Every structure is written in structure tokens, then in C-alpha cells.
Amino acid sequence: MEHAVRYAEERHWDVFPGTWLEAVDGVPRCTCGEARCHAPGAHPVRSSWSGEATGSATTARRMWAKEPRASVLMPTGRTFDAIEVPETAGCLALARLERMELTLGPVICAPDGRMLFLVLPGATAKVPDLVRKLGWSPSALALRARGEGDWVAAPPTRLGTRGSVQWARQPTAANRWLPDAEEIVPTLAYACSRV
Template sequence: MEETIEVTSAARIPTQHAEALPDTAVRYAEERHWDVFPGTWLECAEGTERCSCGDPACAAPGAHPAREDWAAQATGSATVARRLWQKQPKASILLPTGRTFDAIDVPETAGFLALARMERMELTLGPVTRTPGRRTQFFVLPGAAAKVPDLVRGLGWPPAALDLVALGEGAHVAAPPTRVGASGAVQWACRPTAANRWLPDVEEIISPLAYACGREARR
């Protein structure tokens, strides 16, 4: 496996199930000022865990919006977040992109290669998640989704040639410690800390990300 980056966290936000989901959702709103909203959750039925949406073929069991108006439901208020999760304490924690951050989603292997390269370049990183679907998601300043296609072209790549997706307005990501069915939980590859409260602009990290994705594409 490619080199991983350990970031020591001074924050109280947990990496796994150290705290209940409601407490974690409240901390994201309170400490990071991220908008949060509750998604679906996992229910045990006949000895197996299934998504609360009821679809046996759910693509993201326990980790997708539970209602169509999720964007309007998302809140940056810790008080409102606590009230939302009191109604369903097992609900997943979802974060809308395009507000306080966008996210650059790349394959896990490319993500860890880029992380190692960024460390050597001494680039400032924001939080980075690692999903059970073997993806890494880099949090950057809002507006990245509009910039990425031209930035990638400027580096000599047709955007369609790279498995690099910018998530902006209208999209969302699942936050740790949300579980995705039997695949496992979303984790932090780089945890939220006091040092990375200020997010990088996508222009600062797009080169190592595109390089890593291009290397994967050539394999």
C-alpha cells in the first residue's frame, strides 16, 4: 500500500466510534462550522444489516440522504443538529459540499500517492476522508468544482481521462464515523485539526492529485 500520512489531531473530533453519532455531528457543526444533515441508517433485519430506505439493492446502505429536501435540512447550528439526531441517533452524518468546502474525490491509491507527494512538497492540507468504497476525498475551499476542469486541462490532461471528481454545490460526502453497509466506516486519512481549519484552494493541490490520478490511469 502507498505511504499514508498520519496527522496528530488536537481537536476532539473522533476518528471512529469513540463517540455517538449525534455527539460527533454536533461537534462538526460547533467546532468546524460545517453544515450537517442526518442521512439513512442501518437496521438489523433477519440477522443482516440493511439500509433504512428499504431498498435491498441500496448502493450506499446507511449513508445517503433520507429525504429529497436534504439541502434545505442541512444546518450549521449545533443546537439544531443535536435536535435532528435526537430523532434518529443512528442516522449517518452527511456534509453538503459547495458551502463551507468542496471535496476532490479520487481513487484511494491515487489519494495516498498524492498525500505522500504533498507531504514532500510541504503543502498545507485540509481534512481528507477515506471511504469504504476505496476513495479519498480532499476538503478544499468552495468553488473548486467550477475550477477543476480548466486546471486539469492546464496540466495537460483531458478531464475525462482522469478519475478525479470535484464535488460542489448539490453534492455531499459522508463523514466519519458513518458506516456504509458491511463495507466499513468512513475514516479520516487526515483528521480535522486546529492547524488545518483554513482549507487550501484547489489550485494548491491539483497538480499532485492530477499526477497521481494520471499515474493510475496509465497502469
């Protein structure tokens, strides 16, 4: 609850509760009940999740009071989009972007080997053309934009038995303003082409 409320209160990000892990015969299982769940403990509970997301700290408190074990999920396409890359490429790009002294937003590191760079909304429409202009086919790179109708798991959400989602770059006052996709896609695409 504390994290969901903080995201809504301090960053004005919409949040909504997702599934969580429960031990069944000593084995952690997703509360969705699917044996082959694609994101155990970290996906929407209902198909109506988009309409349930809130930027109100009061409403977030109420939601997590009903189910305190729920994961913290945030819809993309509202206050931010996310550009997802493999962790190896993300670390390479992050180091390069920091050396270039570019203003970066928060960056999420997922335990399944992915990094998500938060950018201004609208990235899903821009990324394929940006990648083509750089000389690559969008399908040739492991670079994906998440926008309208999608979501990301927020720290400290636990993702299966692999661990918890964490911040590679935490949200701070210094990175309140997010970059546009155009500012970081060239470096992310280059890093993806190298790994």
C-alpha cells in the same frame, strides 16, 4: 450525535442526518429500503436534505435526538468542496503533498476505496480547466469535484458492510484553513494518472 455536533460547533460545517443500516434477517440493510442501494446507510433520507442541513450545534443535537442511528452527512459547496480520487491515488498524492509541505485540509477515507480532499468552495468550476491545463482530459482521470448540490459522508458514518468512513487527515486547528483546488489538483491529477 457527538460527531455531528462537533462538526457544527468546532468547524462551523453544515450537517444533516442520513440513512443508516438496520439488520433484516441478520443482514445489514439501508433504511431507504432499496435492495440495490448505491450508498447503503450513508445517503440523504429526503430530497429536501439541502434545506435541512444546519451549522447549529443545538439544531444538530435536536436532529440526532430524533434518530440517533442516522449517518452524518455534510453538504459540499458551502464551507468546502471535496475533490474525490481513488484511494491508491489519494495515498500517493497525500504523501507527495506532505513532502512538499503544502497546507492541506482534512482528508476523508471512505471504505469503498475513495479519498476526498476538502478544499475551498468553487472547486467544481475550476477542476476541469485545471486538469486540461495540465494536459489531461477530465474524463480520462478518476478525479471528481463535489460541490453545490452534493454531499459527503462524514466519519464515523458506516457505509454498507465495507466499514466506516474515517479521517486520513483529521480536522485540527492546524488545518482550519482549507487549500484552494489549484494548490492540490496538479498533484492529485498526476497521482490519478499513475494508478
